[in-house]
Amino acid sequence: MTDLERMGAAAKAASRVLAMADTEAKNRALDAIAQALNRQGDRWLAANREDLEAARAQGMAPALLDRLALTPERVAGVAQGLGQVAALPDPVGVVDRTVARPNGLVIERRRTPLGVVGIIYEARPNVTVDAAALCLKSGNACILRGGREALASNRAAVELMRQAIASVGLPPDCVSLVADPSRESARQLMHLDRYLDVLIPRGGAGLIRAVAQNASVPVIRTGEGVCHVYVDSAADLDMGAAILVNAKCSRPSVCNAAECLLVHQSVAEAFLSRAVPLLDPYAVELRCDPRALALLGDRAVPAREEDWGAEYGGYTLAVRVVDSLKEAVDFVNRYGTGHSECIVTQNREAAEFFLSAVDAAAVYVNASTRFTDGGEFGLGAEIGISTQKLHARGPMGLEELTSYKYLVRGQGQTR
């Protein structure tokens, strides 16, 4: 048995106990973790300083250093998040369907945890606690495989969580950390079918694709966001401009930010002349098809084929003029990643066609794509935003971390 197989077996055993734990026991564990963070958060901060020093010594870029850094405020925020997860309704045990069959069998469908959830993620150490908390509340054991650059932080956080979980009488193996965050451990995790029920990669597109391509454990793809804003011929152009600026510029690094503007030819000139000045303060680079380029002149550069479907993650926007709603829909379905897509229009039929025809987790009429988020959708919290159609789609909260089973009660029925 490898170290990871041993960890998997221990997590599976812990998951059997956790699956039977009642809501109060799970909330006590979350509360114990929050208290430990409040009292012993210094340990986590000290470990994080080690990681930060090593990262600085290796010349990590400032934006990445910021993602890696914990502060007393961030630790307090994570502790508060635990309280919020504890306050959410427990999906486990809910019976969402009951059927009495003519032969007398009574069949109930009851929500269960998934079992053991593997999470492969990158730099941010707060994910370690946030993700473990969501797994814990939904009755799942988790195996966390964070980035090498956050190893000391993650070790401290997991040690603290395991102690807190044990202190309320649940198995500490509900939360485990892969000790060696190498490529080899990621590869092993992808094939730990015997113990892992699902694997969720969180991070860049490269990581997610590699996991989806290589894993034999079932994977949920999250967070690949090539989102479009389509300004229809019947759009309120001021509204369109405000939505575009928000979708592109409010936080361009996140997956629900817009990467591409499609604008109907009949309003292209009027819309661009209003919207582009609003993008100027952010110095957004505009990569345009020939028709948009003709309208924008020096303000823009020509788009290349690879700009359609590109996830820039920064202040760059692809722009394309389309001749019809149908062309916009076909373009979105071809180049989007099935994350979040928006139409701006005052025409109800156009809106309903877009809603029906666009194949994405979240389809918007007259609102920014930035709302695709567990909190904004009322799920309370999220472990990621699924861009696949199997299992869960869109923001994944507690319920999306569950499965179900059928309970069948009889009096000796045979078939």
Place this chain on the structure above:
Amino acid sequence: MTDLERMGAAAKAASRVLAMADTEAKNRALDAIAQALNRQGDRWLAANREDLEAARAQGMAPALLDRLALTPERVAGVAQGLGQVAALPDPVGVVDRTVARPNGLVIERRRTPLGVVGIIYEARPNVTVDAAALCLKSGNACILRGGREALASNRAAVELMRQAIASVGLPPDCVSLVADPSRESARQLMHLDRYLDVLIPRGGAGLIRAVAQNASVPVIRTGEGVCHVYVDSAADLDMGAAILVNAKCSRPSVCNAAECLLVHQSVAEAFLSRAVPLLDPYAVELRCDPRALALLGDRAVPAREEDWGAEYGGYTLAVRVVDSLKEAVDFVNRYGTGHSECIVTQNREAAEFFLSAVDAAAVYVNASTRFTDGGEFGLGAEIGISTQKLHARGPMGLEELTSYKYLVRGQGQTR
């Protein structure tokens, strides 16, 4: 582009049209297929005779020949099945959740098709029509990759279906057949991520494991059934014997048949003395742990380690005496495949513990495992029985062939 990529692109395009089709259009297509089967079923039978002759010439075993064979009655049964699928409620378009957010956004969750479903299966040609019908009704295009031995039958069925689908104005590429049922085409299908939304292998355990291990397309594992019957200390022993005989002998080749009997030591002697004579007419081979062997003597043979967790698919039963309910649950969770598990007991607490603690798609109290089936569960039909926890678990009907998307309607909201 390979042939299969071209087929995938065509199926994806067809799926966009089918996703927008209303229930009536889909039912008209199902009806047209049923009529074609009733009128031109002879073509399907003639093609099947070719397959049967070739199979006989190659010395196919009688049981396999029977699975491959169509008869006028079987064709009529398939046509009737189409009518049943048409009569089922359409899951697509159903709004199962609506939330109005404080910021004025109204968020609806609407059921959508999955998109393009790939199905890899073996000998039975009726699966070709049954599976295509379920996909069609749930708004999914499908790419079928049947077995080489049924190629002529499958070609005839798919040609007939494509004509019928086109005759009602839907795209014929809603249903496609992989022309060359080689290992290479199966391998290509497993990596057709760009066009396939899900891959469902149907057939033997070897096929299913190979697909789950190798596919990068999301897979639903179906039909691996190592099912146990546990006779508790508080069991009604006659009921237990009747359930065991039904679960083992009524159709031992199917995935919901029992492979292993666990019996509590306090009732082992009494139970075995009642149950074993009822198994005798079927000449069931009993492979026993030492304690059961001591009770059964010459009637049994010793079990080897590989008998625990074996899917015999025939008249063989593993038998083991356990000391407690807990031991039975642990054994089931270790050696079962998460399909169907049964406890026979008159003790309510024991029943509830078993229901909660056993990790399987269907858990039974006092009823045969043979009831795990879409029809028996009231789903109307099934495309398979999922043994994984992601997406769907247990019998998969029309709803389990769908995903959902969030529709968000605003008045210019930004974040």
